[in-house]
Amino acid sequence: xxxxxxVNGTRHEIDVDPARSLLGVLREELGLxxxxxxxxxxxxxxxxxxxxxxxxxxxxxxxxSAAGTPVTTIEGLPKDGVLHPVQQAFLxxxxxxxxxCTPGMIMRAVALLAETPAPSEQQVKDGLEGNVCxxxxxxxxxxxxxxAATLSANGGHG
Amino acid sequence: MSxxxxxxxxxxxxxxxLREVTLRLDGNGTTRREFIKTLGGGLxxxxxxxxxxxxxxxxxxxxxxxxxxxxxxxxxxxxxxxxDGAVTVYTGKVEFGQGIRTSLxxxxxxxxxxPLSSVTLVMGDTDLTPFDMGTFGSRSTPQxxxxxxxxxxxxxxxxxxxxxxxxxxxxxxxxxKDGQIVGAKGKSLSYGALTDGRxxxxxxxxxxxxxxxxxxxxxxxxxxxxxxxxxxxxxxRYPSDMVLPDMLYGKVLRxxxxxxxxxxxxxxxxxxxxxxxxxxxxxxxxxxxxxxFAAEQALExxxxxxxxxxxxxxxxDDIYEYLRKTPRPQTSGFHEGGxxxxxxxxxxxxxxxxxxxxxxxxxxxxAYIAHVPLEPRAxxxxxxxxxxxxxxxxxxxxxxxxxxxxQLATAFGMPKxxxxxxxxxxxxxxxxxxxxxxxxEAARLAxxxxxxxxxxxxREEEFRWAYFRPAGVIDVDAGISRDGKITAWAFDNYxxxxxxxxxxxxxxxxxxxxxxxxxxxxxxxxxxxxxxANHFAREMHVDELAHTIGMDPVAFRLKNLDDxxxxxxxxSAAEKFGWGDKVPDGHGVGIGGGFEKGGxxxxxxxxxxxxxxxxxxxxxxxxxxxxxAIVNPDGLRHQIEGALxxxxxxxxxxxxxxxxAVITNAxxxxxxxxxxxxxPPIEVVLVNRKDQPSFxxxxxxxxxxxxxxxxxxxxAVGVRVATLPMARGGIDLSKAQTxxxxx
Numbered sequence: 001x002x003x004x005x006x007v008n009g010t011r012h013e014i015d016v017d018p019a020r021s022l023l024g025v026l027r028e029e030l031g032l033x034x035x036x037x038x039x040x041x042x043x044x045x046x047x048x049x050x051x052x053x054x055x056x057x058x059x060x061x062x063x064x065s066a067a068g069t070p071v072t073t074i075e076g077l078p079k080d081g082v083l084h085p086v087q088q089a090f091l092x093x094x095x096x097x098x099x100x101c102t103p104g105m106i107m108r109a110v111a112l113l114a115e116t117p118a119p120s121e122q123q124v125k126d127g128l129e130g131n132v133c134x135x136x137x138x139x140x141x142x143x144x145x146x147x148a149a150t151l152s153a154n155g156g157h158g
Numbered sequence: 159m160s161x162x163x164x165x166x167x168x169x170x171x172x173x174x175x176l177r178e179v180t181l182r183l184d185g186n187g188t189t190r191r192e193f194i195k196t197l198g199g200g201l202x203x204x205x206x207x208x209x210x211x212x213x214x215x216x217x218x219x220x221x222x223x224x225x226x227x228x229x230x231x232x233x234x235x236x237x238x239x240x241x242d243g244a245v246t247v248y249t250g251k252v253e254f255g256q257g258i259r260t261s262l263x264x265x266x267x268x269x270x271x272x273p274l275s276s277v278t279l280v281m282g283d284t285d286l287t288p289f290d291m292g293t294f295g296s297r298s299t300p301q302x303x304x305x306x307x308x309x310x311x312x313x314x315x316x317x318x319x320x321x322x323x324x325x326x327x328x329x330x331x332x333x334x335k336d337g338q339i340v341g342a343k344g345k346s347l348s349y350g351a352l353t354d355g356r357x358x359x360x361x362x363x364x365x366x367x368x369x370x371x372x373x374x375x376x377x378x379x380x381x382x383x384x385x386x387x388x389x390x391x392x393x394x395r396y397p398s399d400m401v402l403p404d405m406l407y408g409k410v411l412r413x414x415x416x417x418x419x420x421x422x423x424x425x426x427x428x429x430x431x432x433x434x435x436x437x438x439x440x441x442x443x444x445x446x447x448x449x450x451f452a453a454e455q456a457l458e459x460x461x462x463x464x465x466x467x468x469x470x471x472x473x474x475d476d477i478y479e480y481l482r483k484t485p486r487p488q489t490s491g492f493h494e495g496g497x498x499x500x501x502x503x504x505x506x507x508x509x510x511x512x513x514x515x516x517x518x519x520x521x522x523x524x525a526y527i528a529h530v531p532l533e534p535r536a537x538x539x540x541x542x543x544x545x546x547x548x549x550x551x552x553x554x555x556x557x558x559x560x561x562x563x564x565q566l567a568t569a570f571g572m573p574k575x576x577x578x579x580x581x582x583x584x585x586x587x588x589x590x591x592x593x594x595x596x597x598x599e600a601a602r603l604a605x606x607x608x609x610x611x612x613x614x615x616x617r618e619e620e621f622r623w624a625y626f627r628p629a630g631v632i633d634v635d636a637g638i639s640r641d642g643k644i645t646a647w648a649f650d651n652y653x654x655x656x657x658x659x660x661x662x663x664x665x666x667x668x669x670x671x672x673x674x675x676x677x678x679x680x681x682x683x684x685x686x687x688x689x690x691a692n693h694f695a696r697e698m699h700v701d702e703l704a705h706t707i708g709m710d711p712v713a714f715r716l717k718n719l720d721d722x723x724x725x726x727x728x729x730s731a732a733e734k735f736g737w738g739d740k741v742p743d744g745h746g747v748g749i750g751g752g753f754e755k756g757g758x759x760x761x762x763x764x765x766x767x768x769x770x771x772x773x774x775x776x777x778x779x780x781x782x783x784x785x786x787a788i789v790n791p792d793g794l795r796h797q798i799e800g801a802l803x804x805x806x807x808x809x810x811x812x813x814x815x816x817x818x819a820v821i822t823n824a825x826x827x828x829x830x831x832x833x834x835x836x837x838p839p840i841e842v843v844l845v846n847r848k849d850q851p852s853f854x855x856x857x858x859x860x861x862x863x864x865x866x867x868x869x870x871x872x873x874a875v876g877v878r879v880a881t882l883p884m885a886r887g888g889i890d891l892s893k894a895q896t897x898x899x900x901x
Contacts, residue, residue, distance in 0.1 A: 017451060017452075019451070020449070020451045021451070024449060024450050024451055027399075028407070028449045028450060029449070031401070032392075033392070033395060033399035033401075034391070034392020034393065035392070036396075036398075036532070036533070036585070037398065037534075037614065038532050038533075038534075038617065039617040039825075039826045040616055040617060040618075041617065041825060041826065041827065043617075043825070043826035043827050044532065044617075044826055046532055073392070074390075074391065074392035075391070075392050075393075077391075078391060083387075083390065083391070087390040087391065090390045091382070091386055091387070091390055094382055094383070094386075094792060094796070096255075096383075096386075096389050096390070097255035097256070097257065097586070097796055097800055098254060098255025098531075098532070098533070098583075098584065098585045098586040099255065099389035099390070099394070099585075100255075100396060100531075100532045100533045100585030100586060101532050102389055102390055103392045106390065124834075125834040125835060126834075126835075128834050129833050129834050129835055131834075132532060132826070132831055132833065133532070134529075134530055134531060134532050134586055134588070134804065134831065135255050135586055135796075135800045135804075136799055136800030136801065136802065136803030136804050136832070136837075137796070137799070137800065138803060138832075138834050138837040139799060139837065139839075139840060140796075140799075141834075142834070
């Protein structure tokens with residue numbers, strides 16, 4: 001099926017099976033491998049992207065349902081080579097080990113901060129509960145999201 | 159920088175010009191010698207080291223080598239310093255999130271006296287890097303780190319010598335600094351310029367002095383990850399992100415039960431699908447298609463009948479009984495959990511137990527658990543026709559690239575130098591990615607399709623077809639005197655493994671034995687191996703012994719320890735925790751710790767128990783850790799925090815369910831891993847022993863948590879939960895005793 005997918009501000013005319021996952025199309029057709037497969041069952045958050053500004057699990061999102069709505073992936077966050085405040089905060093806090101969960105964590109955090117610009121620690125934990133990190137970087141991720149809130153408030157983009 | 163005096167060159171040609179490097183190159187000799195030549199100008203330094211299987215142990219030096227026999231020599235590491243000053247280090251270790259791409263570079267930069275930014279590590283590539291057993295056992299820091307320091311120091315000394323000869327000065331007047339040799343009156347020359355673009359190769363041995371930790375400048379600091387930007391922008395390519403032109407996506411047909419063999423199969427419908435390759439060979443049936451979705455759909459068109467494996471099919475409900483009653487005939491050699499040893503016997507345990515003032519006997523159980531690395535197994539295989547025959551290249555996330563190279567060579571009946579395994583920095587392993595099954599699958603399909611094929615396991619495949627931490631049963635029978643000395647210690651471990659099986663307490667009468675069992679599930683390494691199980695049983699038991707005579711568990715440990723470093727971490731953890739302070743009703747505190755692989759750990763925790771449902775929640779945790787001189791403090795904290803958080807799952811709720819040779823909870827919705835709501839505030843106390851060699855930290859910090867939590871549960875509600883996980887579905891409060899509280 002032919003459709004238009006708008007990803008990170010670029011429109012892609014694609015012809016794919018509409019039942020394919022958004023994750024599969026991003027990774028395998030558009031070469032955007034920053035978004036990760038972790039479980040394929042909406043349980044780990046590694047595949048989180050923004051669909052119309054909302055965080056979704058792209059592994060269970062049929063690509064057809066994403067057609068016509070802007071998609072943002074981890075690759076689309078930096079602006080003119082400058083990291084998004086959430087990315088910068090993850091760097092500042094060293095909030096990753098293997099970092100395989102990091103793109104999904106960052107995308108979820110971006111959505112969280114859009115709704116709750118100055119979240120409490122509990123709000124961060126609640127917001128990220130669906131994102132699994134197996135290396136155990138949770139305390140640093142919480143610190144990074146709170147730092148990002150401060151960075152954003154101080155004029156960072158995003 | 160002043161130009162070198164042209165009248166003073168060249169230096170001794172016979173000493174520094176490229177010469178044949180005759181070394182044991184583990185089957186890749188030709189490739190590697192050619193490779194070294196291709197590096198062109200600059201200096202290659204190869205470190206030859208005595209084969210050292212340096213498992214961390216107290217007092218072990220840089221190379222823990224048997225003194226009774228001469229070990230073989232092998233290549234420890236090599237590096238190349240280019241004309242432009244770029245330093246490339248080649249190591250067979252792999253980066254799985256533990257941070258060694260950074261910490262090993264720091265160690266090298268420290269000795270070579272170059273900026274960290276000039277160092278690049280080439281890791282885990284069987285064509286380019288020296289042979290390495292694998293990245294496991296917390297050996298990267300004590301062994302590879304030491305080797306890189308040695309090759310760095312040796313290279314620095316060579317460069318000093320080169321400069322001294324060129325300038326015809328006493329080398330003692332020269333210093334190596336920031337990638338330059340600096341002489342009197344500010345005369346200086348960069349390392350790269352010193353080679354004059356000539357290809358120089360030097361072989362050095364390990365008798366080189368290293369910089370003491372208290373003089374470190376680059377090592378010992380909290381350098382951020384050298385590739386951190388790629389990690390937060392999604393540009394780093396993990397094994398499951400690797401692509402090649404014309405690449406296909408592979409899927410493999412899985413049996414309906416563990417050990418089943420293929421009876422009948424019909425792939426005719428599948429073969430009719432456009433763009434789909436089907437490969438059937440023995441029990442292997444797989445497909446390759448233009449994308450994952452198409453491959454999954456193709457797989458569903460295969461009609462197959464599987465024959466169940468004969469034999470007993472124990473379930474997770476009766477596994478402990480089964481393991482105890484089903485010994486594995488093997489009596490020595492390597493077992494997934496560690497080396498099988500003869501019983502360790504000291505004194506007379508039977509007599510000491512009989513005459514003890516108090517005797518405590520208990521059985522502990524440990525469930526199978528899964529590693530659940532967030533990146534499931536993945537491999538990309540490519541066959542190419544070289545002038546001298548076919549070559550197979552596989553990119554895959556394995557902790558043992560050279561073992562996977564052999565596995566591939568065996569699978570395809572080809573010499574291993576025709577197989578190249580490359581390990582991109584991988585999405586974690588925790589001991590769960592020692593094997594190359596996915597690599598073999600990708601290579602089979604790539605051969606059949608005549609195109610590169612990637613196989614990326616699903617989460618469900620990872621749960622069903624990878625391997626688990628062994629389940630086990632541990633019987634402990636101990637005696638103590640009324641004044642609090644442990645007098646007798648009998649410890650029988652069925653199947654968990656032998657790692658850290660011996661007590662760290664000074665006990666005059668001991669009998670310790672590991673009994674391997676037939677495991678119905680595939681089992682293997684896990685972070686800490688059996689040290690977690692053995693410490694759980696031992697430290698739970700020690701807590702119970704202390705309570706039996708009404709003694710404080712920390713004081714009891716200190717009374718029975720004769721290891722100062724271990725005593726120190728117990729004291730540090732207790733002090734930071736506020737051991738002895740009151741906690742709210744329904745809360746309890748506990749402590750546990752031990753020694754393994756060169757690291758000393760003690761963890762104190764506070765838990766809250768929900769008396770209505772038996773739910774257990776960690777309120778806070780404090781860990782003190784000593785692994786000698788610290789190479790990267792922030793990286794070390796990462797490893798400790800990570801081990802603690804991962805340990806929460808195994809302590810409280812992770813367990814594999816199985817029945818009739820089928821894993822019945824092969825999904826994250828059914829197999830609970832720690833999430834944000836499970837993670838308490840964590841405090842880490844780093845004990846930096848600059849006078850001691852550096853050891854690894856990837857495993858040992860996980861060991862203290864489970865017994866500390868168990869002790870805290872007892873402190874809170876008076877229940878001894880002797881099975882890991884302890885609180886899956888809540889603990890049974892009907893068995894509560896009156897705790898002798900210390901909280």
